Amino acid sequence: MLDLTYEAPTPKVIAGATSDWELVIGLEVHAQVATKAKLFSGASTLFGAEPNSNVAFVDAGMPGMLPVINEGCVAQAVKTGLGLNAQINLVSAFDRKNYFYPDLPQGYQISQLYHPIVGEGEVLVEMGNGQARNVRIERIHLEQDAGKSIHDMDPHMSFVDLNRTGVALMEIVSRPDIRGPEEAAAYVLKLRQILRYLGTCDGNMQNGNLRADVNVSVCRPGDYEKYQATQDFSHLGTRCEIKNMNSMRFIQMAIDYEARRQIALIEDGKEVVQETRLYDPDKNETRSMRSKEEAHDYRYFPDPDLLPLEIEQAWVDDIKASLPELPDQKKARFISDFGLSDYDASVLTAEVVNAAYFEKVAEGRDGKLAANWVINELFGRLKKEDHSIEDSPVSAAQLGELIGLIKAGDISGKIAKDVFEICYTSGRNPAEIVETEGMKQVTDTGAIEAAVDEIIAANPAQVEKAQANPKLVGWFVGQVMKATGGKANPAAVNEIIAAKLGL
Numbered sequence: 442m443l444d445l446t447y448e449a450p451t452p453k454v455i456a457g458a459t460s461d462w463e464l465v466i467g468l469e470v471h472a473q474v475a476t477k478a479k480l481f482s483g484a485s486t487l488f489g490a491e492p493n494s495n496v497a498f499v500d501a502g503m504p505g506m507l508p509v510i511n512e513g514c515v516a517q518a519v520k521t522g523l524g525l526n527a528q529i530n531l532v533s534a535f536d537r538k539n540y541f542y543p544d545l546p547q548g549y550q551i552s553q554l555y556h557p558i559v560g561e562g563e564v565l566v567e568m569g570n571g572q573a574r575n576v577r578i579e580r581i582h583l584e585q586d587a588g589k590s591i592h593d594m595d596p597h598m599s600f601v602d603l604n605r606t607g608v609a610l611m612e613i614v615s616r617p618d619i620r621g622p623e624e625a626a627a628y629v630l631k632l633r634q635i636l637r638y639l640g641t642c643d644g645n646m647q648n649g650n651l652r653a654d655v656n657v658s659v660c661r662p663g664d665y666e667k668y669q670a671t672q673d674f675s676h677l678g679t680r681c682e683i684k685n686m687n688s689m690r691f692i693q694m695a696i697d698y699e700a701r702r703q704i705a706l707i708e709d710g711k712e713v714v715q716e717t718r719l720y721d722p723d724k725n726e727t728r729s730m731r732s733k734e735e736a737h738d739y740r741y742f743p744d745p746d747l748l749p750l751e752i753e754q755a756w757v758d759d760i761k762a763s764l765p766e767l768p769d770q771k772k773a774r775f776i777s778d779f780g781l782s783d784y785d786a787s788v789l790t791a792e793v794v795n796a797a798y799f800e801k802v803a804e805g806r807d808g809k810l811a812a813n814w815v816i817n818e819l820f821g822r823l824k825k826e827d828h829s830i831e832d833s834p835v836s837a838a839q840l841g842e843l844i845g846l847i848k849a850g851d852i853s854g855k856i857a858k859d860v861f862e863i864c865y866t867s868g869r870n871p872a873e874i875v876e877t878e879g880m881k882q883v884t885d886t887g888a889i890e891a892a893v894d895e896i897i898a899a900n901p902a903q904v905e906k907a908q909a910n911p912k913l914v915g916w917f918v919g920q921v922m923k924a925t926g927g928k929a930n931p932a933a934v935n936e937i938i939a940a941k942l943g944l
């Protein structure tokens with residue numbers, strides 16, 4: 442279905458003092474599962490609730506409370522795996538990742554280290570100009586989110602909000618296949634798009650529902666190819682992990698800063714220490730949070746309160762059968778069915794609601810014309826007023842009707858813009874607007890001929906000029922259009938003028 446005639450983009454290269462350097466990036470994306478209840482409790486996941494109001498006893502780590510797996514979360518993880526073309530593991534298991542933190546009342550996070558629910562998959566990341574990178578997914582596991590410590594409410598005290606504690610996350614771990622800051626952002630964007638299509642995560646980065654730990658290392662040209670050939674990580678440089686990034690722009694800035702910091706260290710004869718770092722957007726720098734030496738020993742072990750998670754192939758097949766059309770397929774279909782350019786198809790499929798709107802407009806009509814109107818006129822107009830497609834004052838049926846009028850020659854493209862504006866501000870239907878406002882294009886050759894005759898008679902000097910130089914015929918066309926209030930059919934006007942002037 443999908444035409445994968447993409448070239449691999451060249452990796453980003455940074456020139457150092459001793460040689461060129463290439464970037465190697467792997468992302469751990471944490472995506473909050475779109476469900477009503479938490480991973481192991483019935484407490485609500487609603488964002489913005491009163492602090493500590495969505496907390497079950499098990500979330501608060503009360504003694505004797507037992508976790509009960511939420512089937513909905515498992516289904517969402519499976520759906521995500523299928524959407525990323527990944528292996529679904531019919532048997533997976535939960536482990537305890539132990540650490541002490543004030544917003545983690547259990548004293549451990551339930552995660553899946555040894556047996557994740559989803560194995561290897563892939564994401565096609567398009568970089569424009571016919572270039573794309575296939576980023577491999579290593580695994581997706583389910584885990585609990587932690588709570589939130591609040592330090593800026595009181596000068597002396599810190600507060601803890603457990604509403605987020607126990608909410609289901611999918612950790613989507615990529616292979617180190619990303620080769621530059623732009624690719625990293627494009628990868629997150631593509632992943633977000635797929636998750637939103639699937640309905641398994643709302644992708645809201647501002648609320649932290651989608652955030653990434655960004656692993657960065659640098660290597661000399663040629664080393665990555667050695668890694669590729671052998672999958673031996675020793676060919677790569679030491680990675681640093683920048684935690685909790687939830688902005689595309691900051692992800693790119695942090696990677697660039699971090700790569701340059703590592704290059705400077707190595708060229709200075711020092712070593713990159715594997716560590717966790719934080720990005721400070723105010724200073725545009727990354728700072729050490731903890732190094733590997735002081736890293737946590739998580740003392741992972743299988744959670745004794747939870748049985749291994751076993752799912753049926755038939756259940757997986759049902760979920761597979763319910764998958765929606767995904768972005769790559771939809772884009773390919775828009776290109777082949779509606780004759781759209783790669784760019785227009787990308788714009789229209791960025792969000793599933795936009796794609797659905799476009800399809801309603803284009804159904805049975807000129808696809809390219811429809812794409813033009815949706816992208817240039819409608820999106821442009823909506824953007825001006827910060828509207829989304831869901832609250833567009835012009836319905837898909839109305840825009841379709843307008844395009845039908847243009848195609849039938851009832852109105853010119855220019856008049857159509859006026860009709861669109863009236864429709865946008867009043868909600869009236871295009872056909873009715875054209876009729877009532879007398880905007881119909883004049884195709885009646887008699888009326889056009891009369892206008893042409895009048896102009897020719899009144900402008901003998903122009904007639905002579907145009908006969909000597911047919912390029913000047915445009916002046917007559919302009920005059921006729923003016924005389925008919927822009928409603929004359931341009932093709933008919935051109936033809937009649939040429940005939941009358943004997944050109």
Ligand SMILES: Nc1ncnc2c1ncn2[C@@H]1O[C@H](COP(=O)(O)OP(=O)(O)OP(=O)(O)O)[C@@H](O)[C@H]1O
Nearest residue numbers: 465466467468469615616617656657658677678680
């Ligand atoms: N040399 C490297 N350069 C850049 N990225 C790397 C390199 N080696 C590994 N990575 C990436 O680092 C990430 C490691 O994530 P993973 O979840 O496996 O382990 P972790 O970071 O040690 O654990 P945790 O989940 O506790 O943070 C992966 O995305 C992987 O592709």
Ligand SMILES: [Mg+2]
Nearest residue numbers: 469612614654
């Ligand atoms: Mg990880």
Ligand SMILES: [Mg+2]
Nearest residue numbers: 469654656682
């Ligand atoms: Mg990590």
